[in-house]
Amino acid sequence: MIDVKDLSENIDEVLNYKPTDTPVVSLYLGVDRAKILKQEYTTVINSMIAQKKNELEQLQVYSASQKKNIYDMMDAIKLYINDYFTPESAKTILIFAKEGKIFSLVRLPYILKPKIIVDPKPHTQILRSILGNIIKYGILLLDREKAQIMLMSMGEIQEYLDAFISDVPPKVNYRSQLAFKEKNILSRIEEKLHHFFKIINEKTLIHLREGKFDSIILAGRRDIVSQFYNYLHSFIQQKYIGSIAAEPDDLPHIIRDKAKVLIEKHETEQKNKFVVKLIDNYCPQELGVLGVEATVNALMLEQIKTLIYNNEFTASGYVCSECGFITLNKEDSCPYCHKALTFYSDITDEIIESAIRQGCEIVDVQSNERLMQNGNIGAVLRFKIEAVGEYNTR
Ligand SMILES: [Zn+2]
Structure with a gap:
């Protein structure tokens, strides 16, 4: 097997x-x-x-x-x-x-x-x-005595990036201590924890700056996570997307499944915001297109920076088997290489693959109402449409 x-x-x-x-x-x-x-x-x-x-x-x-x-x-x-x-x-x-x-x-x-x-x-x-x-998420699982950073992408934990161990004593036998010593011990523990959190923070910052991950999730017991959050460097805070409740010895698949829920929620929010931005900001500025026809045309002119589509989207069209030219309308032959065009009942994957080959960012959304009302597919352009017209007439 x-x-x-x-x-x-x-x-x-x-x-x-x-x-x-x-x-x-x-x-x-x-x-x-x-x-x-x-x-x-x-x-x-x-x-x-x-x-x-x-x-x-x-x-x-x-x-x-x-x-x-x-x-x-x-x-x-x-x-x-x-x-x-x-x-x-x-x-x-x-x-x-x-x-x-x-x-x-x-x-x-x-x-x-x-x-x-x-x-x-x-x-x-x-x-x-x-x-x-693909967005890489760093999951920082922490406890008072140990911590580790896992790298998660494409729905799986891909590798362990780092591990930390503190020398904070795990247990203090309070009963055997005299009352006046207790206060000192407690502050020593807090001091060590402070030191430990500082080290984790610094190392995490290094990983982030080296591009090991793009966003960060904190995992651990609620009180520890909220305590640690205050230590986070402002640059890490900007990349923080949320926290998950976890025990220090949770198995990787438990962490993964909890992180998946958080990531999905976060990505859905980001994608929905992106749809709003495309329709309300980019399109009025002529830096965006909506609907399959305008999107395919922009794609064929290599104008697309980010392609966005609803997962339910389908469209029929014609594709050149030689050079990959895509069009919605029947034409006698490919305008670029003059080979015959083939009819496809669904050209979605042709569009996406062509965009990936051009190095476009790809955003797929699930059942976004606003995008549905605006043709189910659209794109943010690399430059204004009118600029292309001027260039072509020269
Ligand atoms: Zn062709």
Whole structure:
């Protein structure tokens, strides 16, 4: 059985892969629970693999043994998807296989086109753009005697960044102490705690400045967390999104699940604010567009800074299979490369993937009423629309 947790830890190997003669299989598959049933995506993967095998048979690029190796990898992926895989919160999964076996699986938060790529190295272009887009949360779990910082992104705790231990005595035997000594001991404990909190604060600030995470969550018993909050450097306070109640020895998945709730609430608020800003500020200033037609046009002109869409959004259109040109209206051929355009009943993933390739920031919102009333999709532009017109007439 394949352990998914272990597989997602191989992401560094994927990103730093040195090409060899042994082909690597990269496979994208849409698995969004809200949109696609298991039966449907297993059908997609079967036909996609059958088609790729056909192509490879005709290409004559690979030797018989290389081809056997590639087919083994495809079969391993198929078996894994059929028998072991559950989508959880992933919209698309990206699977990498080498030497006959799966070696990494990444759960992606966006809907992307299904495809298989066979190359001397993993296909990482989209992954790199997405990783640059993803917010990393530092979770600082603290107690009077120990603390640690965990890095959470894409819904999972990815690594432990740091750990701290204080030499504050865990228990004081008050009964054996004389009353006049008690006060001194207490103040000594408070002094050590003060020292401990100061160290945590300084180290956290260093991690934040080094870009290890973008936002911070405090976790621990309520009284400790509120006490520590006052120690936070103002720069850390700006990045603070909230706290979760936790015991110092809580298991990682408990912390993760509590953090997930907080992060989701925070991100939903941020996204909703962003919709308001797009409609009320950017659009009147001609720095924003709304609706699928205006958004696709801006995307084709590489004007988009941030793409925003409701998750329920769909639209039909035409796509050039050669250069990726997207249009809503039927045209005889692609205006850029003159190849034929193909009809798609849903061009959502084409739009998102094109935006990711251009390095746009991607914001997906869930059932935002205001965005729904304004065409379900929109974008903040890199520069004013009128500036483009002037430039073109020159
Ligand atoms: Zn084209």
